[in-house]
Amino acid sequence: MNLIDILGEIGIWTIFYAQTNIKLIFLLKFLRAFTYGGISVILAIFLRDCGFAASSIGIFISVGTLGDLIKTSCLGLILDAYGRRRLMRHCYLMMMTTSFIFQLTTFKPLLWFTVFAGIISVGGVEVSIYRPCEHAIIAQKAQPFERSDFFTWYAFTGNLSSAMGSGVYGLLIWFLQNKFGWSELSAFKCVFFAVGLVYLLLYFLASLLDDKVELVSDHEETPKSSDSEFEIDEQKPAPTSTLQLIHSPRFGTIMQIIMLFFVDVLCKAIIIDSWVAYYIVERFGSSTKTVGDIFLVTHCVSAVMSLFGTVFCKRYGPIQTMILTHFPCSVFVFLIPFSTNMPMMVFFLLMRDVFKSMDMGSKSVFLSSVAHDNERAAALSLQNSLRLLAQVIAPIITGFMANHDLQWASFILSAVMRVVVYEGGVLLLFWRDRHKITI
Secondary structure, three states: OOOHHHHHHHOOHHHHHOOOOHHHHHHHHHHHHHHHHHHHHHHHHHHHHHOHHHHHHHHHHHHHHHHHHHHHHHHOOOOHHHOHHHHHHHHHHHHHHHHHHHOOOOOHHHHHHHHHHOOOOOOOOOOOOHHHHHHHHHHHHHHHHHHHHHHHHHHHHHHHHHHHHHHHHHHHHHHHHHOOOOOOHHHHHHHHHHHHHHHHHHHHHHOOOHHHHHOOOEOOOOOOHHHHOOOOOOOOOOOOOOOOHHOOOOHHHHHHHHHHHHHHHHHHHHHOHHHHHHHHHHHHHHHHHHHHHHHHHHHHHHHHHHHHHHHHHHHHHHHHHHHHHHHHHHHHHHHHHOOOOOOHHHHHHHHHHHHHHOOOOHHHHHHHHHHOHHHHHHHHHHHHHHHHHHHHHHHHHHHHHHHHHOEEEEEEHHHHHHHHHHHHHHHHHHHHOOOOOOO
């Protein structure tokens, strides 16, 4: 196999020849994830410096996610009717405003209100309507055989950019503290200001998307090759709202998939980057720059390995890929609290990130293959809402554990739940249909 074939296997040519709208979506994802990386390094430590206890930090993160859940659920009801491009632009303005408020004040009541009413990545992960909106656009514009490549590179872009953001913002904080004598809190506020400027740029970049990103009604039918519920339907009828999705004959299957993804996200959210950073600082007394460097290396590894996910997905299918990559990841998460020193912990984090993102494209392919074109935005919005619900619950659990010096147990809880509930559920419900998924 020559270099051209290898690049084709990992999907580089699919991205190279992609439509302009899809390339622009990747740029938006890159810049957005860059800010998430910076926030993940500082948020929990920023709140600690503002006088929050560990349990209050967990509740704060949950309140922010709850607010995002409510807003995203409501926006998901009108996503296609209101307009994908217009909705994304308005959300960027809200994110910019939220970041500037965090930069301007440490007044606790205002921070509580802002994290609930505004839009901010409290866990260093994707927020608001962007994921379902962008996934719906990619799934609509791409050919079925291209989706695995696009979704994998979408995950790769987010992971790589988040890693770069962690390193750059960590270095910025170190530079401001050591070269200009800024306090840690002042350096953190500078990060929020820089993040707000990026969201302003994103507002203008989102304006470059054209009308082709919207759902197009087209009632021309195309023949189906089989009666399988996993066959992709190329019809483009009127958009289905989240409530109307209940009447779909595929609703039961879609909900099974979404609930399994809910469990997976819950397990991940128990050990989000903000809490991992807090754990490293509290246990080993590390600096913010060290945490940023760790995230830079581990997330870069995760980003690169996610590219191999598309190869696995093409060769073995999304279900096999999800199972084969989840189990070793869970094993290394389980081992993290048994680290006796920093190098050992970095090794376990690094090995976790080798497998962590290899299934991201497979998950998106799986759900997109079950839902029809007019159902896809609604299904992805519902998935996003339940994902946010999981992120509401998880930080409270971790905050309670951290407040009682039991944060180490959160890693064990996360690993065991993923193996028993998520992976067991995928095997039980969908293993028999693993060859029916259209890639």
